[in-house]
Amino acid sequence: MSDSTNPHSLVAADVAILTIRDSALSVLLIRRANDPFRGQLALPGGFVEADETVEQAAARELFEETGVPKSASRLDTIGVYSRPDRDPRRRVISVAYTALVPNPGLDRPGGDAAATQWLPVDQALKEPLAFDHVDILEDAVDHARKQLEYTTDATAFCDGEFTIAELRRVYEIVWQTKIDPGNFHRKVTRIDRFLRPTGETTVRDGGRPAALYTAGDLKRLPLPLSPAARTSA
Template identity: 60%
Template structure:
């Protein structure tokens, strides 16, 4: 008699981050047990014919009405603690999405409501399942991505100023960068950002040049992290 294969269900959870005055995360308030009424990361079960990436994209859209294919998604990790879900053994692939100027999210699926919270506040809150651990890991993943790749532009509008890009780094990393040094470094990295030829005064003061994302995906170690704010 063949050994029975234990049944393990698969889910995808999506940590959705944006930069406003602070680094913020989109959470949903669960409308069903388990953890009914608690805040959680948007997510759901993998359906037949899907891979986990497709599940993450679908759940992002179903639970928040955001288009998952239009945003930057990175795998954070696979979470397999057998006690992480009281309904049974459930393994989850967690993803982090980095988005600019998010629209008003509308709840769906198991979500009764959605809520943007500063990341620091969310990490101090009681979250469903092991979602506080996943959120912590996703934020660290986003910080490392800014070290190694051009992911910072994913937090910016299609056209942005160097000052707006710098504020992304400062907000995600939690410290101040020297404006002049930052401007010199990012504008000298070939393929990182491209000048559009247009300007804006939305930052206040003199007109500032507008840039768009270049074709480059990976960065040399040229933008050192600042000291983290207390």
């Protein structure tokens, strides 16, 4: 046993907090203030405290780093990471989550973080992230892309009221493909309970007034939305 003085494994919660910033799918990273991996970038996370569940620990990390309460985001489990050598200190098993958030407030370092920063995921995946956080981030991005096919989670990246064009842009950024506007508009507006019209319009997209919508109560799509099927010629 690698740690004979304290053989028990610890449990941690790590969170890949995703949002769209400057037209890119981005992730919040911390700069570690303590060993191990002092000075390296990592996902927010920490050990589960004695009086909380793993999900409560993940929600706490989300709030500590962004000020976003769990009620204002979608916190999904993406996997359990248990490679014996993932933490050089001792055996640590991590339950990883992803949170999809719209326009998060100012990020704020907490716990063992010296600083925080948002990076486009394509750039973040090229960084030497601490522990096995590159693996977790890859899985979080893959999860987000699949969720957009089968659920209404794309609305989690939007403000409370949004246009069809703004929603379409979420799909284009996350899927990294162009989408035919007309086909997309027809598809999403025909799915019962996906969107709820507000009866209001806006000109913030430019051009003619565009209808505003809010998220409906539908969670899972009756048929998947395919990136290929929505791509324009």
